[in-house]
Amino acid sequence: MSESVKWNSTLSFLLAMIGSAVGLGNIWRYPYIAYTNGGGAFLIPYIISILLMGLPLLFIEYGAGYKFKAGITKVFRKINEKYEYLAWYIQLVPFFIMTYYSCIVAWDLLYIPASITKSWGSNPDNFFTNVILNNIDGFSGFTSISLYVLIALICIWVIAWFISHKNINDGLAKANKILIPLLFVIMIFIVFYALNLPGSMIGVNQFITPDWTSITKLDIWLAAFGQIFFSLNLGLTIVLAYASYLPDDVDIPRSALRVAVANCGFEVFTAFGVFGILGYMSSTSGIALNELVTQGTGLAFVAFPQVFNTMGIMGNIIGFLFFLCILFAGITSTISLIEPVTLSITNKFGSDRRHIVSLVCIVGCAVSLIYCTSCGSTIIGLFDGFLSQFGLLLNALLEIIIIGWIYGVDNLMDDLNKNATILRLGNEWKFMIKYLIPAILTVLWLSGMKELLTSGDVFALTVQSILIALLIILPAILTKLPAKVDDY
Structure with a gap:
């Protein structure tokens, strides 16, 4: 890799890392997970999971990217060329996630002008399902599309x-320097406004009221570890790709701590605003809070528009800002998902970065077209369930085995500690990486697989079978293609 391909400042790298981590899941997944898993008591397993799994996995990807100055495919090949196939499998998981993630961001883009006039009317559920998605269940949904989504x-x-097609400092770095501060400023305004709404404390109190009995339940701990895994984008190889552009003088442990604190602090802070708004809705409508609390698209595109309808003119303003926040978070995450596969292709086949990014975007957009069909939202749900519960967890396990065990975590320690000031990684981190985290990931993976295998119908099994076939065949093709870069 050319020595010129480096972040022009530590701030550029940190904002890019925060931009990749702060995404849709922070805004609509964490509040639901925390509320349904012990409320205020959830913070205990949440913080512990950051320390026991989040940070150590960040260190693995940081260390590998920093040391090898390459993407995951070249890293695995340098360890042993027989692992290249597994690396391409790992790389394709974030690629497919990118294809449907971009579509969810597209839904949000449609809600920005809709929020100005509250185009969803008195029935936001019907607006989202039938107007935006033009939803038709099953195979017949392939026969029509949603022009708006397209x-x-x-x-x-x-x-x-x-x-993304520009160099990392003119593209990624500049975009994150604009979007991340704007995202934080707008969200701060929304949260403080929400907390001053009448009845907001009803929601906040229910959110933070601890259920201490939940601490002893395994499901609560699995929920905490799962939230941290998805919140910090572990297993997506984004961290590894971004770390490959680091200059030699960076303090890796401190950078990882800053990213973890910023990301997790953002989602906890955002949750107060979410529950403040839901508390207001509960007090004005008489609907019990637990009937309003949901996650994912149901919260963003159905529940919140219902709330904005009750706010008068302020609903137009807050709604616009809310969907603008989701757009900013979605764009920064989307461009971060483009980077790992771009780097891996460039490492093997060379060519100009602009050409590779253009190719990745064209192919990604072409795949995304399937989500514009009337069964697109169903396919997104199936892809997301499979890739998050099977693909990403297996990715992290493979990284631990090949980098942490076969290559040896000891071979990364000097690089990780090279410029460390406030934190130096020692034997306790090695124990977590080699033993504790694989055990946690295995339990999460088995739990996810059990859910997948018991919840599928014919349509779901067909879609997931096609995805599995692609994840088996495409890595084989990419592995067999001859490299055009001498030191690959």
Whole structure:
């Protein structure tokens, strides 16, 4: 890799890392997970899971990217060329996630102008399901598309390409320096406004009221470890790719701590705003809070528009800002998902970065078109369930085995501690990486697989079978193609 391909400042790297981690899951997943898993008591397993799994896994990807100055495929090949196939499998998981993630961001893009006039009317559920998605269940959904989603999706891909095809400092770094501060400022305004709404404390109190009996339940701990895994984008190889551009003088442990604190602090802070708004809705509508609390698209595109309807003119303003926040978070995460596969392809096949990014965006956009069909939202749910419960967890296990065990975590320690000031990694971190984290990931993986295998119908099994076939065949093709770079 050329020595010129480096972040021009530590701030650029940190904002890029925060931008990749702060995404849709922070805004609509954490509040639901915390509320349904012990409320205020959830913070205990949440913080412990950051220390026991989040940070050590960050260190593994930081260390590998920093030491090898390459993407995951070249890292694995340098360890042993027979692992290249596994690396391409790992790399394709975030690629497929990127294809449907961009579509969810496209849905949000449609809600920004809709929020100005509250186009969803008195029935946001019908607006989202039938107007935006043009939803039709089952195989017959392939026969029609949502024109609105198609147009918005192309816009998102054009934005992502425009940012990513430039060099990392003119593209990724500049975009994150603009979008991340704006995202934080707008969210701070929304949260403080929400906390001053009448009845907001009803929601906040229910959110933070601890259920101490939940601490002894295994499911609560698994929920905490799962939230940290997805919140910090572990297993996506984004960290590894970004770390490969680091200059030699960076303090890796301190950088990892800053990213973890910023990301997790953002999602906890955001949750107060979410529950403040839901508390207001509960007090004005008479609907019990537990009937309003949901996660994912149901919260963002159905529950919140219902709340904005009750706010008068402020609902137009807060709604616009809310969906703008989701857009900013979605764009920074989308461009971060483009980077790992771009780096791996460049490492093996060379060529100009602009050409590789253009190729990745064209192929990614083409795959995304399937989500514009009337069964697109169903396919997204199936892809997300499979890739998050099977793909990402297996990714992290493979990284631990090949980098932590076969290559040896000891071979990364000198690089990780090279410029360390406030924290030096020692034997306790090695124990967690080699023994504790694999055990946790295995339990999470088995739990996810059990859920997948017991919840599928014919349509779901067909879609997931096609995805499995792609994840087996495509890595074999990419592995067999001859490298065009001498030191690959």
